[in-house]
Amino acid sequence: MTLQPSASPLSAGLPETPVTVPAEPQAPLPAARSPTALALRRGLHHGGFMIGAVILGVIVLAALAAPLIAPHDPYAQDVSRRLIPPIWNAKGSWDHVLGTDKLGRDYLSRLIYGSQISLLIGIAAACISGLIGTVLGICAGYFGGKVDALVSYVVTTRLAMPVVLVAFAMASLVGGSLKVVVLVLGLLLWDRFAVVTRAATRQIRDQDFVAAARAAGFSNARILFQEILPNIFNALIVVATLEMAHAILLEAALSFLGLGVQPPLPSWGLMIAEGKPYMFFQPWVITIPGVALLVLVLAINLLGDGLRDVTAPEGRR
Amino acid sequence: MLRFMIQRSLVAVAVAVTVSVASFLLLHLSGDLATAIAGPEATSTQIEAIRIQYGLNQPLLAQFTAWAWKALHLDFGNSFYFRESVVDLLASRMPITLFLGVVALAVALFVAIPLGVLAAVKRDTWIDRLALSVSVLGQAMPSFWFGLTLIMVFSVNLRWLPVSGNTTWKHFVLPAVALGYYAMPAVMRLTRNGMLEVLASDYVRTARAKGLPPRKILIRHALRNAVIPVIALAAVQFGFMLGGSIVIEAVFSLQGLGQLAWESIARNDFPVVQAIVLVLAMIYIALTLAADLLNAFLDPRLRQ
Numbered sequence: 001m002t003l004q005p006s007a008s009p010l011s012a013g014l015p016e017t018p019v020t021v022p023a024e025p026q027a028p029l030p031a032a033r034s035p036t037a038l039a040l041r042r043g044l045h046h047g048g049f050m051i052g053a054v055i056l057g058v059i060v061l062a063a064l065a066a067p068l069i070a071p072h073d074p075y076a077q078d079v080s081r082r083l084i085p086p087i088w089n090a091k092g093s094w095d096h097v098l099g100t101d102k103l104g105r106d107y108l109s110r111l112i113y114g115s116q117i118s119l120l121i122g123i124a125a126a127c128i129s130g131l132i133g134t135v136l137g138i139c140a141g142y143f144g145g146k147v148d149a150l151v152s153y154v155v156t157t158r159l160a161m162p163v164v165l166v167a168f169a170m171a172s173l174v175g176g177s178l179k180v181v182v183l184v185l186g187l188l189l190w191d192r193f194a195v196v197t198r199a200a201t202r203q204i205r206d207q208d209f210v211a212a213a214r215a216a217g218f219s220n221a222r223i224l225f226q227e228i229l230p231n232i233f234n235a236l237i238v239v240a241t242l243e244m245a246h247a248i249l250l251e252a253a254l255s256f257l258g259l260g261v262q263p264p265l266p267s268w269g270l271m272i273a274e275g276k277p278y279m280f281f282q283p284w285v286i287t288i289p290g291v292a293l294l295v296l297v298l299a300i301n302l303l304g305d306g307l308r309d310v311t312a313p314e315g316r317r
Numbered sequence: 318m319l320r321f322m323i324q325r326s327l328v329a330v331a332v333a334v335t336v337s338v339a340s341f342l343l344l345h346l347s348g349d350l351a352t353a354i355a356g357p358e359a360t361s362t363q364i365e366a367i368r369i370q371y372g373l374n375q376p377l378l379a380q381f382t383a384w385a386w387k388a389l390h391l392d393f394g395n396s397f398y399f400r401e402s403v404v405d406l407l408a409s410r411m412p413i414t415l416f417l418g419v420v421a422l423a424v425a426l427f428v429a430i431p432l433g434v435l436a437a438v439k440r441d442t443w444i445d446r447l448a449l450s451v452s453v454l455g456q457a458m459p460s461f462w463f464g465l466t467l468i469m470v471f472s473v474n475l476r477w478l479p480v481s482g483n484t485t486w487k488h489f490v491l492p493a494v495a496l497g498y499y500a501m502p503a504v505m506r507l508t509r510n511g512m513l514e515v516l517a518s519d520y521v522r523t524a525r526a527k528g529l530p531p532r533k534i535l536i537r538h539a540l541r542n543a544v545i546p547v548i549a550l551a552a553v554q555f556g557f558m559l560g561g562s563i564v565i566e567a568v569f570s571l572q573g574l575g576q577l578a579w580e581s582i583a584r585n586d587f588p589v590v591q592a593i594v595l596v597l598a599m600i601y602i603a604l605t606l607a608a609d610l611l612n613a614f615l616d617p618r619l620r621q
Binding site for chain 2 (some may be wrong): 048074153156157159160161162163164165166167168170172173245249252253256257258259269276278279282286287289290292294297298301302305
């Protein structure tokens with residue numbers, strides 16, 4: 001990490017920062033803002049970050065409030081009202097704003113409940129893989145030497161395994177279900193966590209505050225938890241968003257191929273698979289869940305990219 | 318250089334052995350293979366019979382050594398479903414997937430590298446922002462849904478290209494685009510960042526000061542150095558694409574390795590699944606090794 005020259009003050013790039021004239025002559029520096037406040041301030045000025053945060057916020061709210069806002073029961077079948085087109089089609093009806101599927105289930109309600117599945121899979125898989133990857137990465141970065149060589153070897157091995165294929169085979173063997181998909185993805189997607197936390201740890205392990213902690217006789221565990229972990233947390237969060245998006249896309253693909261979440265659960269990937277035979281005459285049956293997936297993953301990625309920008313040291317992009 | 322080559326090759330072999338152990342263990346520990354093969358209606362005596370027939374009653378280590386020893390001699394046994402040797406089965410499906418992968422990689426590189434260069438040269442203009450938006454969208458697009466959408470637009474509405482199958486080159490256009498689009502964002506970003514770095518370097522400034530034509534500087538001096546890391550990335554992406562072909566081939570009904578893998582997973586045809594996992598891993602390892610060696614050849618600083 002390089003020190004910035006004094007020509008670039010802390011508030012560079014933020015034109016609206018009011019210049020405060022210090023009352024006391026012995027306080028020539030502007031009041032230091034906490035990194036969190038600074039990141040938040042920058043975030044409000046970062047277009048991608050704001051778009052991602054707002055969209056993701058809406059989806060999370062919809063998922064949490066699903067029982068309140070879903071107009072119908074997502075599992076209620078009505079074969080007499082099957083494959084009704086959405087509202088923008090001439091034959092659409094306000095009763096089913098996004099139409100119905102092949103069994104007459106309300107598409108909007110299934111979409112809202114489906115967001116719960118995607119978010120749950122994304123968060124849970126990112127937590128599991130984040131735990132595995134961070135432990136490996138921090139140890140490799142902090143201890144170096146043989147530990148580092150071993151972890152690097154494990155990561156290389158993991159990268160050589162065709163992850164999609166292995167995930168599909170494992171999910172199929174154990175039997176596709178929500179729990180299995182979360183576990184399989186969590187156990188396979190830790191590589192990027194390990195790579196990034198290793199690099200971040202190496203950057204800070206030789207800094208003075210770590211040396212001070214070591215000199216004070218702190219145990220390795222305490223140094224890792226209290227000194228290293230908080231300082232690589234930003235990098236960790238960025239990877240977590242990217243892996244969350246990755247897990248959501250893989251779950252959709254798994255469910256699309258019939259190896260993931262099983263019917264009648266309203267997984268978006270499953271909705272696309274169920275709509276596939278009808279896509280030539282009712283294209284919206286696959287367009288709607290596909291766009292939902294695209295928007296969710298896009299929002300998470302924008303948020304992740306934005307977080308990387310706003311938490312980066314001043315002057316770096 | 319020779320020492321570097323030998324060292325890297327030894328690591329590659331070690332990784333290959335570890336991957337085969339790991340994939341074998343993952344499949345065998347994920348569930349009871351005999352029950353899966355026998356199907357849901359089988360009685361316990363039938364399951365026992367299958368266990369003995371396929372040697373699944375042996376200790377795991379014995380099973381692995383037997384499998385690995387045969388695999389070393391390119392013998393992966395027979396498919397449970399096709400009554401055909403796995404090697405023949407793979408050999409007949411492999412060309413389709415490799416062809417798909419090569420075309421997809423070509424599509425990705427031909428779009429991503431010029432776009433990355435353009436974005437770097439026209440930094441912070443609308444071109445740069447457009448290139449970044451395309452890459453952000455590409456990372457968020459579910460590939461199977463993108464494939465289905467391509468079918469709807471180009472096969473059903475415009476009737477330009479066939480829906481599915483693998484008899485003519487036209488059948489490969491849409492799958493290659495769907496698969497290649499997935500690899501594009503990473504290549505684009507790496508090219509852009511590499512170009513930005515190189516364009517700010519001293520030797521490019523010298524070349525400019527000498528009054529060389531801008532196009533010559535861009536291609537001879539800048540691009541040549543900026544694409545070195547792209548080679549390694551392309552190798553990695555090619556490996557990922559072969560793995561991702563399982564989804565794309567299912568969407569387009571291409572009878573390649575991916576389709577075979579999917580069907581074999583659904584049919585519990587484990588000799589085939591295991592062989593495909595191993596073959597894909599070996600291709601990936603070979604590709605990354607080749608890319609490493611090529612990189613070291615091109616950039617002597619990397620041979621430490």
